[in-house]
Amino acid sequence: MSQNIVFDGLQISNWDRATLQEVQRGGIHGINATCAVWEGPLEAIRNIGDWFVLQRENPDLIKIATTASDIRAAARNGQVGVVLGFQNTSPFDQDYSLVEIFHTLGVRIAQLTYNIQNYVGGACYEPQDSGLSRFGERIVEEMNRVGMLVDLSHVGNRTSLDAVHCSSAAVAITHANPLWFADTPRNKPDEVMSAVTERGGIVGACLYPNVIGGAATTRESFCDMVVRLVDQLGVDHVAIGSDSTRNWEPSYVEVLRDGRWKPTQVAQWPRWPSWFSSPEDFPALANALSDQGLSDADLAKVLGENWLRLFETAFVPSRNVEMVK
Structure with missing residues (x-):
């Protein structure tokens, strides 16, 4: 596996040197690292600042990456290329101009909603999906303009389809599975996956329990x-987004599930399968995918090259989108 670029489409861990070393030992060359879920603009800036500190204190381990080339360079240097991402558009508040500001700070991926309705649109756990709002359309257009990838993982199905058609760039489902594999609102029906991939996007198969x-x-x-x-969508449109959650206190799962919108209930992290409990299990997963029939060339695409190919276009500002006014 060492000769292939390996990129994990989503990790949300409580980062320190030891946790970063787990990623490195897993042979992973790049990650989409969540730096905001429910946070507003100021809190998100602080979280990004924490990544700047981690990079300064661990230059042998990580490099904040804003391009596919950065990830490849990090791999050559024995580092992990860290792509900063949001799992919600709450850091943008109600101001589209914050998209460009966060892009300038290094954010390259943003999920439109996280489990519940927001200003942008509907989410996977809402009983009714409102669809993409007018503000949501502006956010998608501005993300296209500056070069920020639209993520639909926790987004409602109607809002997802609206976003695919609104976007001038390919979008992604960084960490979810087909609904036919596990029947949960977090997983995606064929209609949504096909809409994403037919326009050049990617579905990141997810390992979260x-x-x-x-x-x-x-x-x-x-x-x-x-x-x-791979057979259904095409090998160029499937990747991995583990949703690995390392080094958290048990109480953090309550924050993820409830945020500030309802009283916190007693929640527990789900138990991970014995064969995948940390990023260090990536090599064994790669071997199992090979045993399941993926060729070396197809495995290289699924493990990372598909993500990098998407980033080569999605992280580039769009010349076809004018400044939102």
Whole structure:
């Protein structure tokens, strides 16, 4: 696996040197690292600042990456290329101009909604999906203009379809699975996956227990799903987004699930399967995908090259989108 670029489409961990070393030991050359979920603009800036400090204190381990070339350069230098991402548009508040500001700070990926309705549109756990709002259309257009990838992982299905058609650039589902694999609102129906991939986007197969059917799901079953997804969508449109959650206190799952919008309930992290509990399990996963029938060339695409190919266009400012007014 060492000769291939390996990129994980989503990790949301409580980062320190030891946690970063887990990523490195897993042979991972780049990650989409969540630096905001419910945070507003100021809190998100502080979180980005924490990444600047981590980079300064661990130059041997990480490099903040804003291009696909940065990720490749990090790999050559033995570093992990860290792409800063949001799992919500809450950092943009109600001001589209903040998209460019956060892009300038290094953010390259933003998920439109996280589980509940926001100013942009509907989310996967809402009983009714409003669709993409007028403000949401402006946010998507501005993300296209500056070169920020639209992520639809926790987004409602109607809003997702609206966003695909609104976007002038390819979009991604960085960390979710087909609904036919595990029946949960977080997973995606064929209609949404096809809409994303037919326009050049990618679906990142996810290992989070709640979207694979729980800890009892076998590695062989997961890998079979990935191979079926390759057959269904095409090998150029499937990747991995583990949703790895390392080094958190048990209470943080309550923050993720409830934010500030309802009283916190007692919540627990789901139990991960024995065959994937940390980024260090990536090599064994790669071997299992190979055993399941993926060729070396196809495996290289799924493990990372597909993400980098998408970033080569999605992170480039669009000449076809004028400044939002």
